[in-house]
Amino acid sequence: MADSSVPHPAPADLAGERVDYTATHLSRRTAPADPLELFGQWLAAALAAKADGTIGEPTAMQVATAEVDGGRIRPSVRTVLLKGFDADGFTFFTNQQSRKGRAIAANPDVALQVHWQPFYRAVRVEGVAAPVSRAESEAYFATRPRGSQLGAWASPQSSELASSEDLRRTWAELEERYAGVEVPCPPFWGGYRVVPERIEFWQGQPSRLHDRLLYTRTDGGWRISRLAP
Ligand SMILES: Cc1cc2nc3c(=O)[nH]c(=O)nc-3n(C[C@H](O)[C@H](O)[C@H](O)COP(=O)(O)O)c2cc1C
Structure with a gap:
């Protein structure tokens, strides 16, 4: 018998399952010119929310790859932990012979997403993944x-x-x-750094009129545009 203390909404209930988001407005006028600065601010808020138990895994992010298989392009997605970010990109560690490792070797175009649910925030990144240096993988492995x-x-x-x-x-x-x-450190284990080409910041707002600021890389900088929610 189902444990009645655990909420299990019947599928019919899901249609009515919604929350109206109230949160600070994400303004293009006041947005930093560098998306990594904004990412750092949002990540800091998520890490602080871990301290008070609001967020369990603030560094959890989805990594999507796309494999070409018999003429079909097959996306796949999984969760990894973000282990670093800076002007060079976003870093995670994994088994490089895994499905994602093989997918990246064949097609380094990837997408990332973090979702900080209590803040109604998500960040989407699209870019190119490359293995980090052996020394960097070994240095991080030694801390595990x-x-x-x-x-x-x-x-x-x-x-x-x-x-x-x-x-x-x-x-x-x-x-x-x-x-x-x-x-x-196993020879088949190491990091990837995703060099971003597009970074979108999504901030939930009331009545589904959400904020979406898209940073697109230009020669030496970033162009900021607002997308319809
Ligand atoms: C919260 C969370 C964090 C995870 N962190 C990692 C990670 O940092 N590296 C990793 O290889 N797998 C991590 N995993 C497991 C992956 O989601 C996935 O199962 C694994 O990497 C195999 O994926 P693949 O078969 O697509 O290569 C994590 C899973 C979860 C739910």
Whole structure:
């Protein structure tokens, strides 16, 4: 029997499920010329919201790739954690032989989205992904908890597994193999930096009259335009 304390709206209820967004207005006049500055402000607000429990994973973002497969273009999307951003782009780390890694190798055009729900905010990025340097991947890997480092070795990410026991056994074997020594960064594991070409800031507003400011990269700067919601 369903646990009555857990809300499970019937599909029919979803049509009526809506919230009218009230939030500060995103003005083109006062928007910073550099989108990374605005991104930094919004991220700082999301990180502060983690401290009071309003947002669970403020750095969670979706990464969309597009693979060409037998003449069809197949988009796919998954969540990763944003591990850095600066004028050069947005960085995340993963198994580079995973489905996303293979997709990026074949087509480095990707899209990212973060959604900070309590603020009715989303940021969409479109750009080109490239692997970060080996030194940068190794430096970040060295900061990960040991269990995650072993997990990176243990998991042939995106491959079919016979069972979860196999994965745990492999992890336990690796734990023994690396007992007392530093876990090296796997050669197939590392970061990607997405160099943005377009960055859109979406701010929810009442009556669905939302703000959308789109920054498009120009020679040496950014052009700001307002899009219809
Ligand atoms: C909140 C959250 C954070 C995640 N962070 C990462 C990450 O930083 N790197 C990663 O490889 N996978 C991360 N994952 C798992 C991915 O969503 C995905 O399952 C995995 O990368 C395999 O994707 P692929 O088969 O498309 O390559 C995360 C999942 C969630 C829900």
